[in-house]
Amino acid sequence: xxxxxxxxxxxxxxxxxxxxxxxxxxxxxxxxxxxxxxxxxxxxxxxxxxxxxxxxxxxxxxxxxxxxxxxxxxxxxxxxxxxxxxxxxxxxxxxxxxxxxxxxxxxxxxxxxxxxxxxxxxxxxxxxxxxxxxxxxxxxxxxxxxxxxxxxxxxxxxxxxxxxxxxxxxxxxxxxxxxxxxxxxxxxxxxxxxxxxxxxxxxxxxxxxxxxxxxxxxxxxxxxxxxxxxxxxxxxxxxxxxxxxxxxxxxxxxxxxxxxxxxxxxxxxxxxxxxxxxxxxxxxxxxxxxxxxxxxxxxxxxxxxxxxxxxxxxxxxxxxxxx
Amino acid sequence: xxxxxxxxxxxxxxxxxxxxxxxxxxxxxxxxxxxxxxxxxxxxxxxxxxxxxxxxxxxxxxxxxxxxxxxxxxxxxxxxxxxxxxxxxxxxxxxxxxxxxxxxxxxxxxxxxxxxxxxxxxxxxxxxxxxxxxxxxxxxxxxxxxxxxxxxxxxxxxxxxxxxxxxxxxxxxxxxxxxxxxxxxxxxxxxxxxxxxxxxxxxxxxxxxxxxxxxxxxxx
Numbered sequence: 001x002x003x004x005x006x007x008x009x010x011x012x013x014x015x016x017x018x019x020x021x022x023x024x025x026x027x028x029x030x031x032x033x034x035x036x037x038x039x040x041x042x043x044x045x046x047x048x049x050x051x052x053x054x055x056x057x058x059x060x061x062x063x064x065x066x067x068x069x070x071x072x073x074x075x076x077x078x079x080x081x082x083x084x085x086x087x088x089x090x091x092x093x094x095x096x097x098x099x100x101x102x103x104x105x106x107x108x109x110x111x112x113x114x115x116x117x118x119x120x121x122x123x124x125x126x127x128x129x130x131x132x133x134x135x136x137x138x139x140x141x142x143x144x145x146x147x148x149x150x151x152x153x154x155x156x157x158x159x160x161x162x163x164x165x166x167x168x169x170x171x172x173x174x175x176x177x178x179x180x181x182x183x184x185x186x187x188x189x190x191x192x193x194x195x196x197x198x199x200x201x202x203x204x205x206x207x208x209x210x211x212x213x214x215x216x217x218x219x220x221x222x223x224x225x226x227x228x229x230x231x232x233x234x235x236x237x238x239x240x241x242x243x244x245x246x247x248x249x250x251x252x253x254x255x256x257x258x259x260x261x262x263x264x265x266x267x268x269x270x271x272x273x274x275x276x277x278x279x280x281x282x283x284x285x286x287x288x289x290x291x292x293x294x295x296x297x298x299x300x301x302x303x304x305x306x307x308x309x310x311x312x313x314x315x316x317x318x319x320x321x322x323x
Numbered sequence: 324x325x326x327x328x329x330x331x332x333x334x335x336x337x338x339x340x341x342x343x344x345x346x347x348x349x350x351x352x353x354x355x356x357x358x359x360x361x362x363x364x365x366x367x368x369x370x371x372x373x374x375x376x377x378x379x380x381x382x383x384x385x386x387x388x389x390x391x392x393x394x395x396x397x398x399x400x401x402x403x404x405x406x407x408x409x410x411x412x413x414x415x416x417x418x419x420x421x422x423x424x425x426x427x428x429x430x431x432x433x434x435x436x437x438x439x440x441x442x443x444x445x446x447x448x449x450x451x452x453x454x455x456x457x458x459x460x461x462x463x464x465x466x467x468x469x470x471x472x473x474x475x476x477x478x479x480x481x482x483x484x485x486x487x488x489x490x491x492x493x494x495x496x497x498x499x500x501x502x503x504x505x506x507x508x509x510x511x512x513x514x515x516x517x518x519x520x521x522x523x524x525x526x527x528x529x530x531x532x533x534x535x536x537x538x539x540x541x542x543x
Binding site: 176179180181182184185299300303304306307308310311314315 | 327331334335337338339341342345349421422423426427429430433434437456457
């Protein structure tokens, strides 16, 4: 590899962030389109979320009377934490400059920070729906965060590190670890909590505005114009980033190394786009066949996924063959 | 069979064995509980068959096949016949402990199983003994299912799980019990299930349901 074709790690990371920012609305649009086609509708097309965002961004800025700075800053906090996560995760290449500063625990903390910001904003409006949505969201979040931690912790046992790049490269080196009971259980647990965290069916219906069922939509009911655009964009980016994380934890092929060439970065970009597109398609197809769970049954589902994650940790810790 | 394949298959079987027990705690539909029990029987049979092939022991493979036929096919079929066809009999009635708490208790029992079996593993660390905690956890979970469910059939399933767990522990620790002992134990379980099935039928005919909590008071 000659020096001319070698890119610094910063370029790949910047490309990663740009790809997440530009690609997230397409992921959301693609999922809506898959769902629409399977339900026999024409659908708005993959580019529809981008057109919605453009429309929202042109609108006038409105702040409800009586809201404080919490309400104003929440969209920026959600978007900012998500962008930071996009910069940390090994999506296209392994050598992110932030990689040594933030491990798995940092990523889960950042995710939770975004959730808490939106929750506080929902409370700040003082409306009944905002408070109800916040209370539900925080109930789910409190069950989701420990499960994400446990699941990725189970995956980190074989790699002997909680650093995400180390986990991804360890899995790429030993693909046989993927069929062990530990990582299979961790995959199921992680899939359930990511569905809960991003507010998809069967935990929350992203397209509903019915009072009794909405969770995420209830919190952001008072937002309008550019701020609503930012919140929608951020929730799309969260979905994209988490799908990318699952894709690279369990299918770590095509990820460029720490000092990649131009070609390797391009391959990494194509690989992660394809993986996220396939995962999003599978998720959208699955959603057509299921109904939303009753809210009081959700803790049951999440406790189940917590148990699976715990079993994953015990399995990968105790079944591990002595080295 | 190489060492790595042996390890992998044994771990996968032990993992599936434990997972089936957890899912039985999770589900409330009686029919799907019986289906999960059949899957657990399959995972249980995989343990002696794998060990038999790895250690070139034909008797162990035969025991495995007997276990497969009995616990993955015959016993679940007998239980499915006992489930009955009335709509109110298809589901477990409200359990004594709610599902969320049951799952958390299951998690605690699993950790407890890992804690108490550490001396056993320390005696002879091999891939088979390393999977003993999973079998032991199934025994504990089975006892929990037996005390926390109300329907006669789910208690029977708990009893079967208990027996599965004991059999799995025996296979993993001693690399198989003598054929005659295994046959005796299997015959015992078959008769127990037959009697339970008959009893469930009589209970339904006499009282109209198999909810054991309603049978505590004397009726004159």
